[in-house]
Amino acid sequence: MDSPKTIRSYETTFPNLLVENAKLLGDKVAIRWKKYGVWRRLTWREYYTLVKWTSLGLYGMGFGPGDVLAFITGNRLAWPLYEIGAHSIGAITLGVYKDSLSDEIAYILSRGDARAVLVEGQEQLDRVLEVQDQLKLEKIIIDEPKGLHLYREKIGDLIVSFGDIVEYGKKLDAQNPGLYEKLIKDISPETTCGLFTTSGTTGPPKLAELAHRNLLAMAYQLHQLEGFKQDWEYFSMLPPAWIGEQMMSISLHLLVGFKVNMPEKPETVWRDFREIAPHFLFSPPRVWERIAKDVMARIEDSDPIKKAAYRVAMWIGYRAAKSRLKPGRSRPPLYWRILHYLAYWLALRHILDKTGLKRVKKAYTGGAMIASDFIYFHHALGVNLKQIYGQTEIAGIAVVHPDDDIDPETVGKPLPATRVKIAEDGEILMKSPAMMKGYYRNPEATAKTIVEGWLHTGDMGELTERGHLVIHDRAKDIFRLRDGTLVAPQVIQNKLKFSPYIGEAAIVGENRDYVVALINIDWETVSRWAERRRIIFTSYADLSQKPQVLELLKREVKRANRRLPERLRVYRFVSLFKEFHPDDGEMTRTRKLRRAVIEERYRGLIDAIYRGDEEYILTTMLRLEDGRIIQATRPVKIIRVEA
Numbered sequence: 036m037d038s039p040k041t042i043r044s045y046e047t048t049f050p051n052l053l054v055e056n057a058k059l060l061g062d063k064v065a066i067r068w069k070k071y072g073v074w075r076r077l078t079w080r081e082y083y084t085l086v087k088w089t090s091l092g093l094y095g096m097g098f099g100p101g102d103v104l105a106f107i108t109g110n111r112l113a114w115p116l117y118e119i120g121a122h123s124i125g126a127i128t129l130g131v132y133k134d135s136l137s138d139e140i141a142y143i144l145s146r147g148d149a150r151a152v153l154v155e156g157q158e159q160l161d162r163v164l165e166v167q168d169q170l171k172l173e174k175i176i177i178d179e180p181k182g183l184h185l186y187r188e189k190i191g192d193l194i195v196s197f198g199d200i201v202e203y204g205k206k207l208d209a210q211n212p213g214l215y216e217k218l219i220k221d222i223s224p225e226t227t228c229g230l231f232t233t234s235g236t237t238g239p240p241k242l243a244e245l246a247h248r249n250l251l252a253m254a255y256q257l258h259q260l261e262g263f264k265q266d267w268e269y270f271s272m273l274p275p276a277w278i279g280e281q282m283m284s285i286s287l288h289l290l291v292g293f294k295v296n297m298p299e300k301p302e303t304v305w306r307d308f309r310e311i312a313p314h315f316l317f318s319p320p321r322v323w324e325r326i327a328k329d330v331m332a333r334i335e336d337s338d339p340i341k342k343a344a345y346r347v348a349m350w351i352g353y354r355a356a357k358s359r360l361k362p363g364r365s366r367p368p369l370y371w372r373i374l375h376y377l378a379y380w381l382a383l384r385h386i387l388d389k390t391g392l393k394r395v396k397k398a399y400t401g402g403a404m405i406a407s408d409f410i411y412f413h414h415a416l417g418v419n420l421k422q423i424y425g426q427t428e429i430a431g432i433a434v435v436h437p438d439d440d441i442d443p444e445t446v447g448k449p450l451p452a453t454r455v456k457i458a459e460d461g462e463i464l465m466k467s468p469a470m471m472k473g474y475y476r477n478p479e480a481t482a483k484t485i486v487e488g489w490l491h492t493g494d495m496g497e498l499t500e501r502g503h504l505v506i507h508d509r510a511k512d513i514f515r516l517r518d519g520t521l522v523a524p525q526v527i528q529n530k531l532k533f534s535p536y537i538g539e540a541a542i543v544g545e546n547r548d549y550v551v552a553l554i555n556i557d558w559e560t561v562s563r564w565a566e567r568r569r570i571i572f573t574s575y576a577d578l579s580q581k582p583q584v585l586e587l588l589k590r591e592v593k594r595a596n597r598r599l600p601e602r603l604r605v606y607r608f609v610s611l612f613k614e615f616h617p618d619d620g621e622m623t624r625t626r627k628l629r630r631a632v633i634e635e636r637y638r639g640l641i642d643a644i645y646r647g648d649e650e651y652i653l654t655t656m657l658r659l660e661d662g663r664i665i666q667a668t669r670p671v672k673i674i675r676v677e678a
Contacts, residue, residue: 100125130276352415
């Protein structure tokens with residue numbers, strides 16, 4: 036199973052794979068999770084038993100084939116037990132992001148016709164109860180039942196604990212031996228197993244309907260190319276509702292049999308991550324950007340000797356990386372390999388150890404575009420970071436960089452059973468056994484997206500002579516300047532975000548003479564920078580408007596401009612006194628900018644920038660550190676940048 040030559044077929048189901056793993060891997064560790072500071076272990080045999088009891092508990096409560104069972108949880112043991120348990124009775128799972136607001140929960144659960152929902156704790160329970168009258172829920176299952184008796188007194192049998200479900204299933208298993216095996220026989224690879232929300236950057240999210248075969252076809256192709264190992268460790272830290280986490284912790288995990296590790300709580304994620312030091316990981320660009328910026332900032336804070344050692348090591352690392360990542364070359368010349376080895380022992384090993392990346396064999400980034408600067412940065416450190424491209428509609432991954440052919444300016448080559456072509460208008464089209472069955476109860480949207488067997492992605496791109504795919508941007512995000520210059524905003528945004536001091540940037544300028552940027556400072560790095568210079572500040576809003584910070588941003592924008600074509604350079608920008616936030620509708624739950632919302636919300640400010648004003652009085656909703664939201668009116672400086 037460790038070799039691509041012995042990969043199982045994807046013409047199976049998740050429950051069947053779990054049964055096989057329980058037999059073949061038995062007492063080997065399947066999942067580890069942390070509780071009260073101690074790592075707990077679950078073997079494959081124990082995983083199978085708990086899933087069996089969970090599924091029988093759900094079955095005994097009246098749920099069965101075709102029922103939609105939702106979940107709103109973080110990365111915790113109850114999630115995969117519940118999900119595979121639901122799949123075992125032919126039910127369909129639907130994930131909702133843990134930090135979703137009540138109206139978002141109502142929208143997704145009602146669109147998915149959910150009959151039950153698993154919630155993590157009281158916070159998620161309260162949000163569901165706020166919109167209960169809009170839903171058709173028959174059961175709300177709670178994983179952390181603290182204070183549950185108070186709710187039961189008011190609501191009755193609507194609420195049940197996850198532990199009670201498992202105990203009920205255990206009793207049913209004792210009364211009806213072999214019932215679980217009979218139930219999973221009725222499930223086929225074509226059975227729908229999940230509804231997955233699309234990104235929702237240009238409108239309300241749709242629900243992509245994926246079968247067992249679709250999700251496993253993606254995992255099969257990726258394993259065929261990459262050759263994952265059973266003794267590898269994976270760290271589960273992305274939202275379970277996101278297709279990216281589903282790809283790794285469910286599909287690939289069951290197919291390959293490696294260990295999945297789950298953090299104790301969100302606040303301990305990076306500490307737990309460093310303890311595990313996984314062999315491979317998948318994260319969106321914001322995680323890799325965060326790691327790079329933290330390294331840059333910490334080096335700036337270090338003493339002169341460490342700073343000098345780091346700079347020498349990274350100088351070598353960059354040149355070795357750029358030599359290795361040249362088109363058509365898989366290894367740098369021998370002298371660069373030797374120098375990089377010395378740089379590793381000089382400084383890079385310590386950095387990799389501190390960040391938890393020391394054992395990483397393969398690292399993937401996807402879900403949005405990432406600047407090639409970050410690819411080079413991580414390869415300079417010694418991390419094999421590769422881009423992937425895909426969509427929820429095609430089970431997450433369709434294109435990836437092979438180890439021996441990494442080009443930072445592209446997102447790689449199609450997976451073995453995946454076909455990619457470019458339409459006449461430049462749109463990327465894909466075809467794969469991993470492609471969704473359609474959008475749930477939305478035949479009109481399905482007909483627009485899948486045409487003659489090809490998935491229309493809505494992304495613009497091109498194929499290189501070497502078969503690599505280049506992504507330009509979402510078709511709806513690309514715009515033209517007044518003179519007809521075509522602008523892909525993400526390209527400019529990514530250049531800006533390589534600065535450790537810029538957290539997010541929104542590029543606008545449709546039908547204007549030049550582009551401008553609305554910038555969010557990176558709170559962690561800018562606050563440390565300000566403290567070193569003894570700049571007094573009280574909050575994000577205060578720090579973002581400090582004259583010294585505006586000068587810092589101006590310098591960083593000028594630096595990014597030098598690496599952009601003249602017509603794509605940022606000539607003016609503002610530092611917003613609030614961050615873009617999903618709760619404000621300015622970003623998706625996966626932290627992608629909603630450009631239409633931003634342009635509408637800040638239209639007055641944008642007009643002032645193009646009028647040539649030096650200052651603008653901005654009124655917007657401000658989120659305070661304690662969670663309160665107030666309406667704030669403050670002046671923001673409009674900064675000019677010399678060409």
